[in-house]
Structures are given as C-alpha cells and as structure tokens.
Amino acid sequence: MKHPLTAALCLALATGWMTEAAAGSRIELPEGPNRDLVYGKCRTCHDLQYVKDSAGLDQYSWGGLLDSMKDFGLKLTDQQRSEILGYLATYLGPNPPPAAPSADQPQMAGGEVDGATVFNEQCSSCHQPNGQGVPANFPPLAGNRDLFSDRLFPAYVLLNGLEGKITVDDHHFDGVMPPFDHLSDAEIAAVINYVRGAWTNAQLADETFAALEASDVANVRAKTMTASEVHAYREAHLD
Amino acid sequence: MTYVLRQPNLSRREFGLLAGTAGLAMGFAPGLTRRALADEAANAAKIIAGKSPDMIVHNAKLGVMETPLALLRKYPHTPKEILFNRLHFPVDGERKWTATTAAPDFKDWTILVDGLVQRSRQVTLADLMTMDQVKRVSVMQCAGNGRSYYAAKSKAPGGQWKHGGMGNIEWEGVPLRPLLDDLKLAASSEAVWLTANGRDDPPEREATDFAKSYHIDDPALDNAILALKMNGEPIPASHGGPVRLIIPGYYGNMNVKYVTNLLLDAAQSPSAFQSKAYRFPNHPVEPGKFTVADYTTSNSRPTYGFQIMSVIFSPLAEDTVKHGTVEIAGVAWNDGTAPITSVEVSTDGGASWRDAMIEKPESPWAWHHWKLPAKLAKGTTDIMCRATDAFGRTQPLDGTARWQPKGYEWNGVDRVTVTVT
Numbered sequence: 001m002k003h004p005l006t007a008a009l010c011l012a013l014a015t016g017w018m019t020e021a022a023a024g025s026r027i028e029l030p031e032g033p034n035r036d037l038v039y040g041k042c043r044t045c046h047d048l049q050y051v052k053d054s055a056g057l058d059q060y061s062w063g064g065l066l067d068s069m070k071d072f073g074l075k076l077t078d079q080q081r082s083e084i085l086g087y088l089a090t091y092l093g094p095n096p097p098p099a100a101p102s103a104d105q106p107q108m109a110g111g112e113v114d115g116a117t118v119f120n121e122q123c124s125s126c127h128q129p130n131g132q133g134v135p136a137n138f139p140p141l142a143g144n145r146d147l148f149s150d151r152l153f154p155a156y157v158l159l160n161g162l163e164g165k166i167t168v169d170d171h172h173f174d175g176v177m178p179p180f181d182h183l184s185d186a187e188i189a190a191v192i193n194y195v196r197g198a199w200t201n202a203q204l205a206d207e208t209f210a211a212l213e214a215s216d217v218a219n220v221r222a223k224t225m226t227a228s229e230v231h232a233y234r235e236a237h238l239d
Numbered sequence: 240m241t242y243v244l245r246q247p248n249l250s251r252r253e254f255g256l257l258a259g260t261a262g263l264a265m266g267f268a269p270g271l272t273r274r275a276l277a278d279e280a281a282n283a284a285k286i287i288a289g290k291s292p293d294m295i296v297h298n299a300k301l302g303v304m305e306t307p308l309a310l311l312r313k314y315p316h317t318p319k320e321i322l323f324n325r326l327h328f329p330v331d332g333e334r335k336w337t338a339t340t341a342a343p344d345f346k347d348w349t350i351l352v353d354g355l356v357q358r359s360r361q362v363t364l365a366d367l368m369t370m371d372q373v374k375r376v377s378v379m380q381c382a383g384n385g386r387s388y389y390a391a392k393s394k395a396p397g398g399q400w401k402h403g404g405m406g407n408i409e410w411e412g413v414p415l416r417p418l419l420d421d422l423k424l425a426a427s428s429e430a431v432w433l434t435a436n437g438r439d440d441p442p443e444r445e446a447t448d449f450a451k452s453y454h455i456d457d458p459a460l461d462n463a464i465l466a467l468k469m470n471g472e473p474i475p476a477s478h479g480g481p482v483r484l485i486i487p488g489y490y491g492n493m494n495v496k497y498v499t500n501l502l503l504d505a506a507q508s509p510s511a512f513q514s515k516a517y518r519f520p521n522h523p524v525e526p527g528k529f530t531v532a533d534y535t536t537s538n539s540r541p542t543y544g545f546q547i548m549s550v551i552f553s554p555l556a557e558d559t560v561k562h563g564t565v566e567i568a569g570v571a572w573n574d575g576t577a578p579i580t581s582v583e584v585s586t587d588g589g590a591s592w593r594d595a596m597i598e599k600p601e602s603p604w605a606w607h608h609w610k611l612p613a614k615l616a617k618g619t620t621d622i623m624c625r626a627t628d629a630f631g632r633t634q635p636l637d638g639t640a641r642w643q644p645k646g647y648e649w650n651g652v653d654r655v656t657v658t659v660t
Contacts, residue, residue: 025281025299045329045442047300049281054396061644064530065396071511073443126442136333137442163331175332176300 026179027052031099032091034083039182040122041084045072047178051092059089080121113186115194122180123191131199137175139168142199147192150237151209154192155220156230158183164231176227185214185221286330287477289340291320297398302330302338302477305384305403312552315606316376317406319475325381325404325491326477327449327512328441337439337497342473342480350465350482354434354503357425362418364481367467370413375464377487377604378572379494380405382517382542385638385649392639393526395646402550402653407570407606410485412466419501430503431455434513435484435495451495451541452507453486459544462487462575462604465498487604488574490542490648492517507536517542520643531644544574546641546650547634549582549609549626560659562617567595568610569624569653575603577630582609588621589636589652595624615659625652 027048029035042051057065063085066074076084090097120129123141127133131142141147146168147154161179165172180188189212195201196209225233283294283304294304305323314321319340330338337343345364353359384404389395436450453460466474466485474480479496486493492512507513518539520529549571554560571582579600583592595611609624627633635641638651 025286025296026278028278043300045300045446046298049296049298050397053297053399054394056390056394057396058527060527061393061396061530064532064644067532068515068530071447071515073441073446075445128444134442134444138332173332174335175329 025049030091030096031101032087032097033100034087035091036182037080037083037121038087039180041074041076041080041125043178044074044125051088055092055096056094057088057092058094059085062088062093075125113184113190115190115192116198118183118187118191119194119198122183123195126177131195135171136173139166139171139173141195142201143204144168144201145204146234146238147196147201148205148207148209149234151212152216152220153234153237154195155188155212155217156225156233158188158192159217159221160225160230161227162230162234163227166231166234179227181221185217188212188217189214287324287338287340289320289475290324290477294321294324295401295403297400300329300331302326303398305381305398305400306406308402308550308552308555309557311403311406315407316409316470317379319469319472319478322379322406322408322478323381323384323404324477325383325398326439328439332442334439337476340475340477343476343497345481348481348499350498350501352419352422352424352501352503355427355430355505356503358423360422360424362422364467367413367465367482370418372411372467373414373464375410375412375462375466375485375487375604376601377408377410377485377575378405378545378606379408379491380545380572382490382492382647383645385651386646388649388651389639389642389646392642395642395644396531397646404491409470409601410464410466410483410487411468411471412464412482412485415460415463415465415484418465424503426503427505429505432504432507433460434500434502434504434508435498436500436502436508437479437495438497438499447511449495449512450508450510451493452513453493453543455503457543458576459486459489459574487602488544488576490517490545493541493543513541516645517647518645519647524643526642526644529644534645542647544576545572546648547571547573547579547626547628547632548650549624549634549653551622551624551653551655554622554655554657556655556657558657560615560620560657562615562659564612565615565659566610567613567622567624568608570606570608571597571624571626572604572606573626573628573632577628577632578603579607579626579628582607582624582626584609584611584613585623585625586613586615586620589623592625615657617659620657620659622655622657623652 066085126138127141131140133140158180161177163176165174193211281296281299282292283290283296284292286299287302293307297303303325306321310321328334348364350362381404383398384400386395387399387401432452433455434450434452463486466483469478474483482498484495484498514536515534518534519542520539551569553568567584571579573579582595582597584595585592595609598608600607625634634650634652636652638649
C-alpha cells in the first residue's frame with residue numbers, strides 16, 4: 001500500500017530522469033520484506049539485473065541458485081539464507097503478490113536501529129566483517145580517516161554511492177559503490193555511528209562529531225548528487 | 240531491441256521540490272523514508288568504453304551485453320564496437336582496465352608455463368610477437384547465447400540472451416601445440432590436463448578464481464592459438480588482450496582471456512568455473528529435479544564444442560517485408576569437426592523445407608552464410624532454419640528439449656515471425 005504522498009509525487013513526475021549511469025546501473029526490485037537484505041548481499045559481484053531478469057523462478061530453483069553462490073564468495077547465515085530465499089521465491093517467484101512497503105522491518109519496532117546489524121547485512125559483503133576491505137577492490141573502514149573528514153560525508157556516500165579513484169592510507173581504489181538509499185534515515189545514521197565507533201576508529205577523530213540523527217540524513221537525502229559528485233565532495237573535504 | 244527501462248525516476252531534487260515540508264517531514268520519522276525508487280537505464284557505451292550504445296545490456300557491473308541482430312548482420316567480421324561482451328568479475332576496482340575496447344598496454348606481459356614439467360618457462364608478449372602467426376576465423380559465442388528461449392519450458396536464471404551473444408572474428412596468433420613443443424618442458428606423462436588462467440581475480444577473498452582445463456589430447460587444441468590480434472588489431476582489453484587463448488569451435492568461456500598461466504597437471508583445475516559452472520548434464524534433467532547447485536564432474540561435462548546452430552539474419556521481425564520473392568538469409572556454424580552439409584529453410588511454419596545455398600565458409604569454425612529466395616504472400620509468415628552436418632548432428636525442432644537449469648548451448652531451430660505486406 002503506497003504512502004498517499006508518494007503516489008501523488010509519482011503522478012506529478014511526467015518525464016524519466018536520466019542520471020549519470022556508471023558501471024553497475026541502478027536496478028530496483030519489487031518492495032517486500034527482506035528486499036533490503038538482497039540489496040546488501042547480492043550486489044558485490046554483479047548488479048541486480050541478473051536477479052530481476054530471473055523473476056518467475058520457483059523456490060526450488062531460487063534455492064539452488066542461492067546455494068551455488070557460495071563458491072563465488074557469498075556468505076550467509078542460515079537465517080539470512082532463509083530470509084533472502086523467502087523474498088526471492090515470493091516477490092520474484094511465479095505468482096508475485098502486490099509490492100509490500102518495506103517499512104515494517106522488525107528492527108524498526110521500538111524505534112531503535114542496531115547499527116552493527118545494518119553493517120553486517122549491508123556493508124560486510126564488500127568491506128568485510130572486520131572492516132578491512134579487500135585490497136584494490138573495497139576500501140577498509142577500519143582505520144579509514146575519510147569517516148571523519150566531514151560530519152555528513154558518510155551520509156552522502158551511503159545515499160548516492162561513490163565512484164572514482166580514491167586513496168586510503170596509500171592504498172588505491174577505483175571502484176563503484178552503489179547507493180544504499182533503500183535504507184531509512186535511521187538505519188543510515190545508525191550504521192555510520194556504528195562504524196565511527198567500531199574497531200579502533202574512535203581514536204581516529206581529531207574532533208568529536210555529534211552522532212548523526214535521522215534528521216541529518218533526511219537533509220542530505222533531499223539534495224541531489226551523483227556518485228561522481230560525491231567523489232568531488234570527498235576531495236574537497238580531505239584533511 | 241534496446242534494453243531501456245522506462246519508468247518514472249524520482250530524483251532527489253524533484254522529490255525535495257515537489258514534496259516540500261511534507262516530504263521532508265517523512266524523513267523525520269524513523270523507518271518511513273522508503274521511496275518507490277526506479278531503475279536507471281544502462282548505457283553500454285558508458286560501461287565499456289568504445290562499445291556501441293545500441294548494445295543490449297544484461298549486467299552492467301559485469302560488462303555483459305549482446306548485439307541486436309539488425310546490427311550484427313551488417314559485418315562479415317564483427318567489429319569490436321558491437322561484439323558481445325561478458326566478463327566474470329566486476330569491471331571496476333582492480334579490473335577497471337578491462338572496461339574498454341582499446342588494447343591494454345602491458346609491455347612486460349609474461350605467461351608462466353609450469354606444472355608437472357622438468358622445466359618451467361616464461362613466455363613474454365615480445366617473444367610471442369617474434370613467432371610465426373596464423374589466422375583463425377571463428378565464431379565467438381557465449382555458452383549462454385539463446386538462454387532466454389529456454390523460458391518456453393522453464394526460465395533459466397541469469398542473463399536472458401537472445402541470439403546476439405555471438406560474432407564472427409578473425410583471430411591471429413601463435414599456434415599452441417608447436418609452442419608447447421618448442422618450449423621443451425619435458426612434461427611428466429601424468430600431466431594430462433592443461434589449465435589456462437588469466438590476470439583477472441574475483442573481488443571477494445573466498446570466491447573462486449576463473450580457470451579452464453582441457454585434456455592435453457583434446458583434438459580441439461590442435462587448432463588453438465595464443466591470439467594477439469582480433470580483426471587485425473591488438474586484442475581489446477574487454478575481449479581478453481593482450482593475449483587470449485583461442486580454441487576455434489569452443490564456447491566463449493573456454494577461450495581464456497588475458498592469459499598469464501598455462502599449467503600442465505594431473506588433474507583439472509578445482510576452480511568452480513571448471514567443476515560446477517559452464518557444464519552440461521550428461522543425461523536429460525527436468526525442472527524441479529535438478530538445480531544449478533547439482534552439477535558435478537561426474538554428472539556433467541564442460542561446455543566445450545559448439546552445438547550445431549543456425550540463425551535467420553534476414554528478414555527479422557522488425558524488417559519491412561514486401562510480398563513476392565524475398566531472400567531469406569542467415570548464418571550457420573558448428574564446432575568445426577564435421578562440415579555443415581545443409582541448412583533447410585521453411586516459410587510455412589515447418590510444413591515443408593527447402594535447402595538453402597551455403598557459401599563456402601572462411602574456415603570450418605566460421606559463420607557459414609546461407610540464403611534462399613522464397614515467395615512470401617501477404618500476411619504473417621513463420622520462417623524457420625535448421626542446419627545439419629556430416630556427422631548427423633542437427634538442431635532440435637524444439638530447443639527446450641535440451642533444457643537444463645543453466646540454460647546453456649541453446650541450438651533450437653530458429654523461428655522468426657514476419658509480417659508481409
């Protein structure tokens with residue numbers, strides 16, 4: 001059931017907006033519970049077009065496909081496997097139900113979002129559970145001073161993605177990080193606050209930033225930026 | 240047909256302008272800012288520099304794209320701008336150098352030839368350039384080409400290729416077997432498997448690398464070359480430059496790109512790309528009884544040689560066809576081990592067939608051009624073509640007869656429905 005305001009906005013929009021297409025074009029899947037987990041776990045090695053183009057498979061086939069991904073680097077807990085398979089077999093299955101708003105996530109109940117959980121579900125596939133990244137592929141988050149160059153910078157990255165050459169501690173990267181704007185303002189604030197305090201990162205800050213609030217993220221979300229523009233923003237705010 | 244997703248895309252600027260304070264207010268409520276986000280169209284020219292924007296994209300992050308047939312049919316040798324592309328690891332990060340049709344610049348490129356040998360060798364690009372070169376015109380085809388057609392029985396997941404995952408290429412390079420002989424490796428008699436590995440590596444630490452293995456006695460290796468040129472130019476990075484192992488008649492994945500290692504060993508590579516992916520079941524399998532996770536080295540064999548195949552290039556469904564005498568034309572190919580003896584064409588949905596005229600091909604592994612003039616009346620017409628070779632191999636009337644969950648090696652009789660005016 002769509003939020004009435006969203007419906008009105010979609011109606012108001014007559015033209016398609018062609019934003020800058022990078023390697024890894026933007027593909028959206030039907031809304032449904034645990035769709036966000038698919039976004040977090042299934043974009044490391046390919047984009048979601050394969051998933052979208054495979055719509056119609058039954059649970060048996062999705063299950064086999066999901067299990068075959070282990071050899072290609074996919075790591076899931078049993079719980080995550082079950083949740084992802086549930087989403088795929090339903091919303092990308094032979095008889096998909098109408099899209100369900102993803103707003104009612106268990107972690108939303110009570111209003112408290114666990115940043116560590118968001119990190120594990122959304123960030124760890126690339127940046128690794130220990131935050132070390134993968135040389136020449138994914139920058140580390142552990143010990144990464146970019147986290148503290150500007151209070152809002154990580155929110156720009158999560159909402160818009162980041163692409164272009166960057167150097168982190170003399171290590172070079174030239175990758176494409178997709179947007180994570182499927183996450184809510186509260187989730188984005190929580191995961192940034194988590195990463196800023198994880199491992200030894202708390203010792204990196206020259207000044208202490210106030211923790212991000214959902215409202216901070218909402219303000220960033222209201223601005224338009226491409227992944228390349230975020231790169232320019234990063235360059236402008238480097239220490 | 241260009242793959243463009245036409246849905247309204249709610250950009251953040253428009254969201255802010257139109258939503259006003261009400262929209263921003265949505266952001267203040269934790270968990271409620273999940274907007275209906277829309278797809279962004281993929282542009283092939285932005286994914287791989289030098290590719291035509293008319294390419295149909297199947298996965299931007301992996302540079303996977305196919306050629307519309309209306310474009311493919313124009314050229315006897317498929318230019319790099321429109322040849323289909325498929326990479327196994329993302330085109331960004333440490334593999335970003337592959338995201339271009341320009342030739343890569345690796346002056347010190349070295350191939351290590353090693354394994355169960357008395358003497359391991361290093362062969363450089365400069366070495367290869369001084370050796371005698373031969374040309375091989377051959378079809379390059381993805382094993383998944385035609386996968387979308389299996390959906391008539393049960394959809395096979397992955398890129399939904401039509402017929403454009405193939406092209407006809409003139410490769411030029413150093414013949415493989417004479418090179419291996421000249422290297423005087425003194426390989427062990429147990430070294431019965433040759434494995435080729437390339438420069439590309441997966442982004443995940445615990446993901447399999449890509450490698451392909453062939454039995455050393457495989458006759459297809461008699462025609463193999465370490466190619467340095469594609470259509471007369473140094474091989475594009477996206478197509479495996481500076482050196483690509485080309486085995487004419489073998490599906491694309493077997494033609495290892497950016498070769499850095501040739502290993503002679505007693506066993507096949509444990510790469511999952513050899514032991515689990517790119518394999519075809521030895522016996523018929525059914526949906527609901529066999530998934531992509533069920534492949535083993537015992538129940539399947541690698542997608543080595545091309546299944547015999549033919550495709551109608553003209554007329555295509557999108558062409559304007561005037562009633563009267565129309566030239567039906569297309570191409571056929573197989574693995575090159577037996578000559579193609581006929582291409583039969585039907586213009587009445589399979590009720591009757593006539594032999595098309597086949598041009599002498601440039602090589603056993605190249606496109607065989609065929610054509611047949613036919614009288615077409617006004618209305619809708621189903622045109623079909625079916626190739627057969629001297630070994631008795633032919634195409635099934637219903638290609639889904641060879642259904643398997645990976646959707647490889649499609650070779651069903653081609654069928655085009657045209658409107659004749």
